[in-house]
Amino acid sequence: MISKNQLKLLRALGQKKQRKAHGLFLVEGEKNVLELVDSPLTVQQVFATSEFLAEHANILRQYECVEASLDELTKASSLVSNNAAVAIVEIPKVEAPKAEGLMIALDGVSDPGNLGTIIRIADWYDIQHIVASSDCADPYNPKTIRATMGSFGRVQVSLLDLPSYLEQASIPVYGAFLEGESVHKTEFSAQGILLMGSESHGVRPAAERFVTDKITIPAFGGAESLNVAMATGIILDNLRRQHG
Amino acid sequence: MISKNQLKLLRALGQKKQRKAHGLFLVEGEKNVLELVDSPLTVQQVFATSEFLAEHANILRQYECVEASLDELTKASSLVSNNAAVAIVEIPKVEAPKAEGLMIALDGVSDPGNLGTIIRIADWYDIQHIVASSDCADPYNPKTIRATMGSFGRVQVSLLDLPSYLEQASIPVYGAFLEGESVHKTEFSAQGILLMGSESHGVRPAAERFVTDKITIPAFGGAESLNVAMATGIILDNLRRQHG
Numbered sequence: 001m002i003s004k005n006q007l008k009l010l011r012a013l014g015q016k017k018q019r020k021a022h023g024l025f026l027v028e029g030e031k032n033v034l035e036l037v038d039s040p041l042t043v044q045q046v047f048a049t050s051e052f053l054a055e056h057a058n059i060l061r062q063y064e065c066v067e068a069s070l071d072e073l074t075k076a077s078s079l080v081s082n083n084a085a086v087a088i089v090e091i092p093k094v095e096a097p098k099a100e101g102l103m104i105a106l107d108g109v110s111d112p113g114n115l116g117t118i119i120r121i122a123d124w125y126d127i128q129h130i131v132a133s134s135d136c137a138d139p140y141n142p143k144t145i146r147a148t149m150g151s152f153g154r155v156q157v158s159l160l161d162l163p164s165y166l167e168q169a170s171i172p173v174y175g176a177f178l179e180g181e182s183v184h185k186t187e188f189s190a191q192g193i194l195l196m197g198s199e200s201h202g203v204r205p206a207a208e209r210f211v212t213d214k215i216t217i218p219a220f221g222g223a224e225s226l227n228v229a230m231a232t233g234i235i236l237d238n239l240r241r242q243h244g
Numbered sequence: 245m246i247s248k249n250q251l252k253l254l255r256a257l258g259q260k261k262q263r264k265a266h267g268l269f270l271v272e273g274e275k276n277v278l279e280l281v282d283s284p285l286t287v288q289q290v291f292a293t294s295e296f297l298a299e300h301a302n303i304l305r306q307y308e309c310v311e312a313s314l315d316e317l318t319k320a321s322s323l324v325s326n327n328a329a330v331a332i333v334e335i336p337k338v339e340a341p342k343a344e345g346l347m348i349a350l351d352g353v354s355d356p357g358n359l360g361t362i363i364r365i366a367d368w369y370d371i372q373h374i375v376a377s378s379d380c381a382d383p384y385n386p387k388t389i390r391a392t393m394g395s396f397g398r399v400q401v402s403l404l405d406l407p408s409y410l411e412q413a414s415i416p417v418y419g420a421f422l423e424g425e426s427v428h429k430t431e432f433s434a435q436g437i438l439l440m441g442s443e444s445h446g447v448r449p450a451a452e453r454f455v456t457d458k459i460t461i462p463a464f465g466g467a468e469s470l471n472v473a474m475a476t477g478i479i480l481d482n483l484r485r486q487h488g
Contacts, residue, residue, distance in 0.1 A: 124467040154465065222395065
């Protein structure tokens, strides 16, 4: 059973301020909770149904587990339905990554669903580091974690002063714009930062200053724009085609 | 002001059964309503704020317009916020397209958000026809229309008996599977049908029988799967790179 205090904590961790104060975040859903086992993250507690705990007893025994009904879990969770497991996990202390290899930079991408989808597609293309302007969505927002579909444990997101970071990087910065060189023709370097802006504002001038190559996804039909996560996926595919 | 009967109709059109009975659907949001002007669709009525009507008076005068407050519009709409315009539009009578050129086929893609995103990315890559199994999401669901970001007027979706359609097609059927030829290496034909399955079930056996080429998006990292809309976008980009 989930105690009153535990329920209070679970609910509190839906809010950014509380996540920061506690240094903790929530991982919701069966698939996401199981992904924790192979991740370097520190799990404080797992709340799950007796069925889930029994089925995965061998891998969950390393954690402090609390048995709860599906009803209790649904009440405690920000997910709408079908939530057989929730974990409370420590927010890892991460240092900003060195600018090397292939990376993603996000400027003002404020929607947690988009950020989560970008983490998932980054993981598909084996990109391990995302640097993001401090006004991007919180990587520990439950909606972000959910949209990563388990990839949150393999991709590190660092919120930081993005223009300063780009200024100090000595690898190419490929900025995605509506006008630029077609990604079908770009010769990508083996190391580089793919810089994506938000759908509404694009890459903002403070970050744009440090773009070395403006690139674009060629349009053939009538749509005016692409969702930022979709655009990130398409560009990463073009990058990995050259540097797999 | 929106009358009681009008409000009743607007609300009813949120449901598939009612859309079918009336032969009408809703187009919500300013950008989507403005897209109607250039589309072949027949608009019955536009409900909008006085500001929206005044700003676009010259293009909206061809329609029957009803002035309403933002409050009224929000109550009438399935959108959460910021809805200055809603239109009631006739569901067009469309015939199943001939299997020619580049097309998309969807097997059991039941999420309206995914379908809308696929319509948007199809429009970006100038694909005008989507054929979909009859258990796919309703192309006239308000959530589908919203996710198309205005592309609903340029891409035709036909729900039909998908296996029969594929059986009669004389152009290649490229089926997306987790195992197949890498899209980075596939030589696509200038005409073809890109067949996508749902995230949970993939392409089902009844449709798989008619696949001529199994293709896959090469994975480099740890993610196990891609969202179906994302995968559609990435494959279309690979197709258009060869046949722009």
